[in-house]
Each structure stands twice: as structure tokens, then as C-alpha cells.
Amino acid sequence: xxxxxxxxxxxxxxxxxxxxxxxxxxxxxxxxxxxxxxxxxxxxxxxxxxxxxxxxxxxxxxxxxxxxxxxxxxxxxxxxxxxxxxxxxxxxxxxxxxxxxxxxxxxxxxxxxxxxxxxxxxxxxxxxxxxxxxxxxxxxxxxxxxxxxxxxxxxxxxxxxxxxxxxxxxxxxxxxxxxxxxxxxxxxxxxxxxxxxxxxxxxxxxxxxxxxxxxxxxxxxxxxxxxxxxxxxxxxxxxxxxxxxxxxxxxxxxxxxxxxxxxxxxxxxxxxxxxxxxxxxxxxxxxxxxxxxxxxxxx
Amino acid sequence: xxxxxxxxxxxxxxxxxxxxxxxxxxxxxxxxxxxxxxxxxxxxxxxxxxxxxxxxxxxxxxxxxxxxxxxxxxxxxxxxxxxxxxxxxxxxxxxxxxxxxxxxxxxxxxxxxxxxxxxxxxxxxxxxxxxxxxxxxxxxxxxxxxxxxxxxxxxxxxxxxxxxxxxxxxxxxxxxxxxxxxxxxxxxxxxxxxxxxxxxxxxxxxxxxxxxxxxxxxxxxxxxxxxxxxxxxxxxxxxxxxxxxxxxxxxxxxxxxxxxxxxxxxxxxxxxxxxxxxxxxxxxxxxxxxxxxxxxx
Numbered sequence: 001x002x003x004x005x006x007x008x009x010x011x012x013x014x015x016x017x018x019x020x021x022x023x024x025x026x027x028x029x030x031x032x033x034x035x036x037x038x039x040x041x042x043x044x045x046x047x048x049x050x051x052x053x054x055x056x057x058x059x060x061x062x063x064x065x066x067x068x069x070x071x072x073x074x075x076x077x078x079x080x081x082x083x084x085x086x087x088x089x090x091x092x093x094x095x096x097x098x099x100x101x102x103x104x105x106x107x108x109x110x111x112x113x114x115x116x117x118x119x120x121x122x123x124x125x126x127x128x129x130x131x132x133x134x135x136x137x138x139x140x141x142x143x144x145x146x147x148x149x150x151x152x153x154x155x156x157x158x159x160x161x162x163x164x165x166x167x168x169x170x171x172x173x174x175x176x177x178x179x180x181x182x183x184x185x186x187x188x189x190x191x192x193x194x195x196x197x198x199x200x201x202x203x204x205x206x207x208x209x210x211x212x213x214x215x216x217x218x219x220x221x222x223x224x225x226x227x228x229x230x231x232x233x234x235x236x237x238x239x240x241x242x243x244x245x246x247x248x249x250x251x252x253x254x255x256x257x258x259x260x261x262x263x264x265x266x267x268x269x270x271x272x273x274x275x276x277x278x279x280x281x282x283x284x285x286x287x288x289x290x291x292x293x294x295x296x297x298x299x
Numbered sequence: 300x301x302x303x304x305x306x307x308x309x310x311x312x313x314x315x316x317x318x319x320x321x322x323x324x325x326x327x328x329x330x331x332x333x334x335x336x337x338x339x340x341x342x343x344x345x346x347x348x349x350x351x352x353x354x355x356x357x358x359x360x361x362x363x364x365x366x367x368x369x370x371x372x373x374x375x376x377x378x379x380x381x382x383x384x385x386x387x388x389x390x391x392x393x394x395x396x397x398x399x400x401x402x403x404x405x406x407x408x409x410x411x412x413x414x415x416x417x418x419x420x421x422x423x424x425x426x427x428x429x430x431x432x433x434x435x436x437x438x439x440x441x442x443x444x445x446x447x448x449x450x451x452x453x454x455x456x457x458x459x460x461x462x463x464x465x466x467x468x469x470x471x472x473x474x475x476x477x478x479x480x481x482x483x484x485x486x487x488x489x490x491x492x493x494x495x496x497x498x499x500x501x502x503x504x505x506x507x508x509x510x511x512x513x514x515x516x517x518x519x520x521x522x523x524x525x526x527x528x529x530x531x532x533x534x535x536x537x538x539x540x541x542x543x544x545x546x547x548x549x550x551x552x553x554x555x556x557x558x559x560x561x562x563x564x565x566x567x568x569x570x571x572x573x574x575x576x577x578x579x580x581x582x583x584x585x586x587x588x589x590x591x592x593x594x595x596x
Contacts, residue, residue, distance in 0.1 A: 021503070025403050029410075032400065033417040039471060040420065042443065043432050059446050100328065103321035111308060111318070119326070121587050126333040128583045130532045132551040133572040136343060136558050136565060137336035140350065170332035173325055178590070202314040206321075231425035233535040238559050249425045253539055263434070263441040270431045274424055281423040285416065288423070292476075293483035 040274070047267035054264060069268035076265075079248065079272055086230055086247035086276075088161055093168040094225045098218060100169065101176035106206050108177070109184035110192065120181060127174030131234050138167065142239065159241045167235050172228065176221050179291070183217045184210060220291030223284045227277050248273050337576055344569035350558075364566040372567055378548040381462055385469075385549070386530040393470040394526055397477025402507065404478070405485040419479055421472040426535035433468040458546025465547060469536055473529065477522055484518035485511070517589055524586040531579055550575055 046059065053064025073079070104123060108116045142157040149155065157163035187210065195205050211218075236250040243251070252273065281288055310318065339354075344364050348357035368375050404414050421429065436443045437454035445451060454464040488511055496506040512519075534551040537543045543552025550571050557568030 025407060026409075029400070029403050029407060029414055033414050036417045036421070036471070036475070039432050039436060040424075043435055046435060054441075059441065059443060100325040104325045107318055107321050117591060119322070121591065122326070122334070123329055124590070125580075125583045125587060126329050128528055128579065128586065129333060129337060130528070130551060130575045130579055132532070132534060132554045133340055133575040133579070134333060134336040135554060136350075136568050136572060137339035138332065139558055140354075141336070166328065167332055170328045173329060177325070196309060201311060202317050227423055231428075233425060233427045233538070234555075237538070238555060249427055252425075252427050252431055263438060266431060267435055270428055270435075273428055273431075277423045277425070278420070281420065282416075289415075289419070289479060289483075292479060 043267040043270050045267075046264050047271045049264055051262050051264045059263075069264050070272065073265050073268040073272060077251065077269055078244075079251075079269075081244065082246060082248040082251040083276075085161075085245060085251075086249070089164055089168070089236070089247050090226055090229045093165045093172070093229045094222060096165070096169045097172045097176055097225055097229075098222060101173045101180055101221075102206075102211065102214070102218075104173070104177040105180035105184050106210055108181045109187070110205070110210070120178065123174040124178045125174070127171060127178075131171065135238060139238065158239060159245065161245070164235055164239050167239065168229050168232060172225055176225065179221060180214060180217055183214060187213055217291075219284075220287040223280060223287040224291040227280055227288075230277060340569050340572040340576060343565060344573040346566070348565050350563055350565040360566075364570040368567055368570045374548045374553055375571075377546075378550050378553050381547070381549055382530065382533075384462060385466065385533055386527060388466045388470065389473055389526045389530050390523070393473045394477050394522060396470075397474040398481050398522075400474065401478045401481035401485060404482060406503075415479075415482065418475045420475070422475040422479070424472065426469070426472065427539045429468050429472050430465075430536040430539040433464070433471070437464045437468075455540050456545070461540065461546045465536055465540060469533065473526075477526075480518060480522055480525070481515070484515050488514050520585065520589055524582045527582045528579055531575060 046054070047069050048065050048067065050064040050066045050068070054061070057064070101123075104119070107113075108120050113119075139158070142163050145157040146155055147157055147160070147162075151162060152158075152160040154160075191209060192205055195209055200208070230247070231249055232247075233249050233252075236247050237253065240246055240250070252269070343357065345359055345361060346357035347360045347363075348354065400414075400418055404411050404418075407414070424432070434442070434455065439445060439451065439453035439456065442454065444454065452460055455461050492510050492514065493506055496510045501509065532551060533549055534543075534555070537547045537549055537552055538555070541547055543549055543556065554568045554571045554575070557564045557571070
């Protein structure tokens, strides 16, 4: 490595120091990593333990393993319904977010209009605004917008999945448009030039040239957005007034009352809610990491 | 079929309509659901709208909402204080720790993948869920912390401690995020810079502070902005603990409580929302200037 090229007279004293340093680093990292895994590991461990056993022997004991907490948590918290609700919200929201952000990113990257930068800024900034600061107008707008009966039994956008999906899409499009436009700008203009010569219109350029080339960032963004929208808590909590409509993340708040004392049930519930995101994370870690760094560390 | 080539940006009428559509649909959504509400929050903060009638019933009352909020709204100053503590802890504790871990992982050759996964894992969990997971540690009767120390403190309930418990839980997640941002930044640092510094006899510490850290300047600013904005938006964790009361008041929870809570005070809520918008917009402008510098040329 690079140290071998260093002058010999400098090496001996430094080498020893570096060695000790390395061991220190390893111990430090290992201790911290274990510390970091611990809270989740603790939840997993206790989710498999019988409540009666731990209340008698305390949590610092061993034994009392059971699967009942999962069954009870699943039944009492109605996770089946809430996970379906999460899917109803997350899947359309992610698809719409990606479609709309592809459109904006394509226009911004492909054409040099004068308002391009302003447009991109408008989207990127929207993603960074605190959602709570927009709550009052959005809440009141939704409660005033009248929609047909088949969309909502209450007759307004409040308490509908449509409204919630729209808000999520509006917020997330900014981030995706920003990442995608950066990526699309790296596509050489010459490719479009020959397409134009062949008589391909904007639609064909978009669908047959740009989008296939954008598979890597789209995969990364889809991974991130599924996690983010699944994890979204604020809008779902305030815009859905009916507890049974809550996606699983917001329904956590309801569990609080149900599980008021039984920590092992809380643990099982937490693990159930964490599983979808953890599966995505472990399966698609590369996409996950590249998506975040694409967005934040460019430039 | 073959049209005469008029340049790469040639657009037929149909194409023009398509491009217009590609701009108008997403823009309408973002303007309608983000920017118009943002402007309305500011406008409502200067009116006495009761939240029930139509918007046109609102009457302009100047800065009365603001003077009321700072003078006769008891949770306001605690909320400001809590937000500032939150920011300080994220900035002075979580960010340096995240950076330190990133630097150490970056130097390490073995198990980097494992370390990265371990530290990053909490970031994929919902903040609301993080609150739940830490309840197993902070709970008064069954929590691990009290089991180990023998204390009887209600970490989530006692207003003397619950902000700090929430900060520990949120740091667990935030540090992983910061670590990832710095790790990506460090990977981008030209290795020849470090080699040159090593050849000149610089210690690792000197190399980091004098060579690597300055190169990371854009990331430092992005991390600063992300930290400020995330501290301002902090909501989920606190709401899951006790809906932001009794020691956990934050500006974001006050706004929410003023809309969906028992006492609906639109004026107060809007004034608080405007304060949030004002603070965040300063940092959003800084952020945009950095990430778009290249584009502006």
C-alpha cells in the first residue's frame, strides 16, 4: 500500500503507532456496531418471550420462548388490514411519483428552457419544506373539496386514500425529479440528435431512449420511495380520520393503547412493522445506498 | 414520414403539447399541494379565520397572532427551547459521531460492509417505529434501562427526562444517516491527496483536518442543512410517545395540535407554521445554491 513507498526512515516509528491505532479502531467499531444492532435485537429477542415468564423472572433472564406474541399482536392490532392499507397507499404513490418526476426531469434535462432551473428548484425545495407548516391549508382544502360518493363516503377528500396519495406524491416528486434530472443530464445530446434525425418525436425519445437508460436511478429511487412512503407517519395520521384506514406505520399509535403494558407484544408488533422495510433493505441495499447518495452528495 | 431536420430541439405541435403536459401536470400538483398551502399558511397567520367558514370570512388582524403566540400561549417558549436543544444535540453530538464512524469505516479494510449495514439499519425504520423499539429500553416498569440500573424513572413520561430519551432514540437513527452521507463523500476524495499528505509526513489526524475535511466542504453544508431541517421537522417520534405534551412540545406538534387537536386555533397554528417556513426557507436556499451550483454555471 501507500506506506511501503514512504521513506524507510519515517516508517518504523509510525508503523507501530498505526498498528495500535488499527486495533483501537477495530474495537471501537465492533463495540459501536453491536451497540447499534442491540435495540432492534432486543426487540426481536423479547418478541419471542412469554409475558408471564418475563414478568416473573425479569427481562434479564433466559427462557420462556414462544410464538404467541406474534399471533396476538397480529390479531389484536389487525395488522392484516393495516398492511393492506399500506400497500394501497404506497404502491400507487411510488408509481405516480416516479412517472411525474421522470416527466419533469426529462424536460429539464433534455431542453434548455429559460425557466428550467427555477422549475427544478420549485420541486426540490418543496421536498424540504416541513409538512406540518402546510397542514392547516391542506387539511382545510381537503375538507372542502367535494368528491363523488364512490371516491369517499364522507364526500370530501379528507379521510380518502386519494388525498393522502396525492400529498405523498407532491412531496416526493421533488427529490426524485432532482436525482433523475442529474442523471439524465449525463446522457449525451448526440443520442437524441440521431433520434430526431430518424424522425422520433419527444414521446418516443422519452419512452425508448431516456427511460431505458435511467433504469439504475429508477431502481434506486423506487427502493427508497417504497420505504419512505411506507414509513410516512404524519400525513396519514392527520388526513385519515378513521383508524381502520390507517397504514401500518400510523396504526402504531393505536397499538399503544392496546399494548399499554405488555412490552413483549410491543416488541412483536414492532418487528412485524419493521419486516417489510428490513427485507427491502437487505435485498436491495445497493440500490438503497446509491439512491440516497445520488440525491444528497452530488456536486 | 421523414421530416426535415431543423435541429435537435425541433418540436412538432403534438410534441409541444406533450412537453407542456409533462410540465403542467407535476407542477400543478406540487404548486397546489405544497406551494399554495405554504402561501396560505403565511396569509392565514395574519388573519382571524376561525377555520370553519369559507376562507373569504377571514379578516386581516396584523401581527396579533404572533404577539399572542409569544405572550399568552404557554407551550410556545418550551417548544422553541426543545427544538433548539434538539438541533444542538443533532448538530454537536449526532453529526460528529456519524462523521467519526464514517472516517473509521473508510479507513478499515475488513468487515466494512457489516459495519455499514449495522449503522445504516435504523435509517430504514420509520421514526414512529424507532419510538416503539426504544420503549422496550425506556419503559418505567419493564424497560431494560431501569432493569439494569434499578432506577424507577419513567423515561418517556417524566418531563425532566423524556426529551433526552427521545433524543437518544432519534440519534440512533440520525447518526446512521450522517455516516452514510460522509462515507459517500469520503469515497469520493481523491486518494492521491492522502498519499501526498502521508509522503509529506502528515499524521492521519492532520491529513483529515487539513486535507480531507476541506475537500468535504459541500457535504458538510448539506449535512448541516439536512440536520437543521430534520430537527425542525421532528415530529413522528414525539407524537408516538405522547403527542408532544408534557416536556416534549415541539413547534411541529403545536401546529398539529392546533388543527386536529381538541382546541383548534387556526391563527396560532398558522403563525407557528409561518415561523417554521421562515427558518426552513433560509436553509433550503443555502441547499439549493450548493446542489445547483453546477447547473447554473
